[in-house]
Amino acid sequence: xxxxxxxxxxxxxxxxxxxxxxxxxxxxxxxxxxxxxxxxxxxxxxxxxxxxxxxxxxxxxxxxxxxxxxxxxxxxxxxxxxxxxxxxxxxxxxxxxxxxxxxxxxxxxxxxxxxxxxxxxxxxxxxxxxxxxxxxxxxxxxxxxxxxxxxxxxxxxxxxxxxxxxxxxxxx
Amino acid sequence: xxxxxxxxxxxxxxxxxxxxxxxxxxxxxxxxxxxxxxxxxxxxxxxxxxxxxxxxxxxxxxxxxxxxxxxxxxxxxxxxxxxxxxxxxxxxxxxxxxxxxxxxxxxxxxxxxxxxxxxxxxxxxxxxxxxxxxxxxxxxxxxxxxxxxxxxxxxxxxxxxxxxxxxxxxxxxxxxxxxxxxxxxxxxxxxxxxxxxxxxxxxxxxxxxxxxxxxxxxxxxxxxxxxxxxxxxxxxxxxxxxxxxxxxxxxxxxxxxxxxxxxxxxxxxxxxxxxxxxxxxxxxxxxxxxxxxxxxxxxxxxxxxxxxxxxxxxxxxxxxxxxxxxxxxxxxxxxxxxxxxxxxxxxxxxxxxxxxxxxxxxxxxxxxxxxxxxxxxxxxxxxxxxxxxxxxxxxxxxxxxxxxxxxxxxxxxxxxxxxxxxxxxxxxxxxxxxxxxx
Numbered sequence: 001x002x003x004x005x006x007x008x009x010x011x012x013x014x015x016x017x018x019x020x021x022x023x024x025x026x027x028x029x030x031x032x033x034x035x036x037x038x039x040x041x042x043x044x045x046x047x048x049x050x051x052x053x054x055x056x057x058x059x060x061x062x063x064x065x066x067x068x069x070x071x072x073x074x075x076x077x078x079x080x081x082x083x084x085x086x087x088x089x090x091x092x093x094x095x096x097x098x099x100x101x102x103x104x105x106x107x108x109x110x111x112x113x114x115x116x117x118x119x120x121x122x123x124x125x126x127x128x129x130x131x132x133x134x135x136x137x138x139x140x141x142x143x144x145x146x147x148x149x150x151x152x153x154x155x156x157x158x159x160x161x162x163x164x165x166x167x168x169x170x171x172x
Numbered sequence: 173x174x175x176x177x178x179x180x181x182x183x184x185x186x187x188x189x190x191x192x193x194x195x196x197x198x199x200x201x202x203x204x205x206x207x208x209x210x211x212x213x214x215x216x217x218x219x220x221x222x223x224x225x226x227x228x229x230x231x232x233x234x235x236x237x238x239x240x241x242x243x244x245x246x247x248x249x250x251x252x253x254x255x256x257x258x259x260x261x262x263x264x265x266x267x268x269x270x271x272x273x274x275x276x277x278x279x280x281x282x283x284x285x286x287x288x289x290x291x292x293x294x295x296x297x298x299x300x301x302x303x304x305x306x307x308x309x310x311x312x313x314x315x316x317x318x319x320x321x322x323x324x325x326x327x328x329x330x331x332x333x334x335x336x337x338x339x340x341x342x343x344x345x346x347x348x349x350x351x352x353x354x355x356x357x358x359x360x361x362x363x364x365x366x367x368x369x370x371x372x373x374x375x376x377x378x379x380x381x382x383x384x385x386x387x388x389x390x391x392x393x394x395x396x397x398x399x400x401x402x403x404x405x406x407x408x409x410x411x412x413x414x415x416x417x418x419x420x421x422x423x424x425x426x427x428x429x430x431x432x433x434x435x436x437x438x439x440x441x442x443x444x445x446x447x448x449x450x451x452x453x454x455x456x457x458x459x460x461x462x463x464x465x466x467x468x469x470x471x472x473x474x475x476x477x478x479x480x481x482x483x484x485x486x487x488x489x490x491x492x493x494x495x496x497x498x499x500x501x502x503x504x505x506x507x508x509x510x511x512x513x514x515x516x517x518x519x520x521x522x523x524x525x526x527x528x529x530x531x532x533x534x535x536x537x538x539x540x541x542x543x544x545x546x547x548x549x550x551x552x553x554x555x556x557x558x559x560x561x562x563x564x565x566x567x568x569x570x571x572x573x574x575x576x577x578x579x580x581x582x583x584x585x586x587x588x589x590x591x592x593x594x595x596x597x598x599x600x601x602x603x604x605x606x607x608x609x610x
Binding site for chain 2: 048050052053054055058061063064065066067068072075076078079082084085086087088089125126127128161162163164165166167168169
């Protein structure tokens with residue numbers, strides 16, 4: 001028997017998920033990293049991939065450029081949030097995350113929801129003041145406990161064969 | 173013609189005696205073009221690791237100097253390197269980054285080539301003149317291709333010395349990181365690729381021996397990892413750390429654990445892999461790995477490597493290429509390697525932790541790249557160019573290599589001077605003088 005199509009989330013629950021995604025994007029744009037980290041679960045898995053250009057018929061290849069659990073994620077945040085510990089983010093990048101095309105689905109667990117979103121993350125920095133965009137699809141796993149929402153898994157699939165303007169020093 | 177700033181004049185770019193290097197060579201597009209001719213089209217350039225193309229037909233697309241090339245494995249195991257441009261009207265015959273092919277079929281008009289580059293058909297052979305020689309219209313072959321411990325190099329210069337001669341004494345230092353177990357090393361994932369607004373030599377110099385930037389540029393990761401910070405402090409001062417300079421501009425910096433640090437507390441290589449090393453490496457070359465904290469080096473011109481601790485008993489070998497794009501821009505390609513014999517768990521951990529530190533989003537990399545871009549930006553103006561870069565801390569040491577150094581190459585102590593960097597620039601300068609042919 002084929003797997004059942006995951007049921008789409010709608011109504012008030014969908015709005016809650018959308019609100020959560022907008023809120024955490026705003027926290028990152030404001031560089032309120034501690035508050036953002038408080039929205040993640042203890043078992044968070046955070047992964048960013050870039051792509052290899054392949055023939056249309058061949059298996060697509062995505063490779064990780066960030067693959068963290070809470071420890072690694074915390075250490076990245078400790079670095080970029082402390083002006084004394086970062087060169088790349090002091091002065092900080094100006095960022096603006098536009099989150100759209102949100103689709104949310106129920107999972108086997110009543111407390112967990114999967115959400116797909118498109119991300120356009122603009123970044124301007126002193127070494128590249130005219131700025132540029134990271135473009136990605138994100139697949140998130142969100143965990144709900146009462147009215148409390150947390151990010152349990154995030155997979156950011158960048159639509160980039162080659163990153164621009166140096167190394168990525170922000171979260172997506 | 174204005175001669176004063178003419179690149180071909182080669183007028184005092186590198187002043188080894190005074191420890192000064194022109195800023196112009198780190199920003200000028202004119203000098204970049206000359207580098208393409210005099211360095212990148214003449215010498216050996218790294219292209220790929222053999223384990224990226226293990227099977228017949230596997231290919232990756234790379235650059236050799238400013239030319240796009242295909243690195244492909246043929247049915248008999250031979251690696252061919254071919255100009256990725258159809259002999260008919262120039263289209264790329266191979267447009268993805270990697271894949272597997274039987275033949276190369278040009279998507280423009282259909283000229284079809286074997287993996288060896290030989291032209292099979294133009295698809296309009298019936299209109300081709302009788303005296304058309306198919307054997308002379310294959311894909312352009314890179315005339316020299318050689319492999320060293322899994323690293324595939326190519327050269328556009330048919331008369332270049334052998335790769336062995338070219339690597340010379342540096343091979344002794346890099347081999348323990350490229351081949352130290354019976355099955356050898358493998359790349360664990362496709363290379364990270366990112367663009368940086370800086371000159372390729374900035375990266376090459378950083379890796380050949382820039383111990384002085386570590387505690388300032390990388391204050392973040394060093395502070396956040398107290399064990400690493402303690403080690404950096406102790407080890408930099410350690411008596412047995414040194415820089416090595418060999419012929420052809422290659423160099424590396426070896427930093428050893430200070431004698432006060434116990435092996436147990438600072439376990440370096442994986443205990444289940446270490447016994448394998450003794451099967452491949454003998455004597456001093458095996459000794460080189462003992463208590464090694466980090467080795468970082470550059471093979472002239474634009475191949476660098478680092479072996480660094482990425483966790484308890486985890487060592488990531490990172491191979492890195494600085495691909496020139498212009499005077500002020502490069503692409504960086506970065507691979508993580510581990511022993512083929514290592515467990516799948518170990519490989520995935522080393523890969524993940526390796527690029528956590530060094531890669532397109534590496535916690536070390538992000539700070540380097542921002543500062544390199546700022547140096548390039550701030551140097552790219554007529555006023556700044558009047559004031560050459562300083563390599564002064566090389567001067568008290570550069571004429572005094574260690575007399576009792578028993579390993580290959582010339583060694584310099586302490587490890588935190590700019591000797592290896594200035595020697596890299598000295599060799600660069602020699603290559604840029606028209607007559608020099610490596």
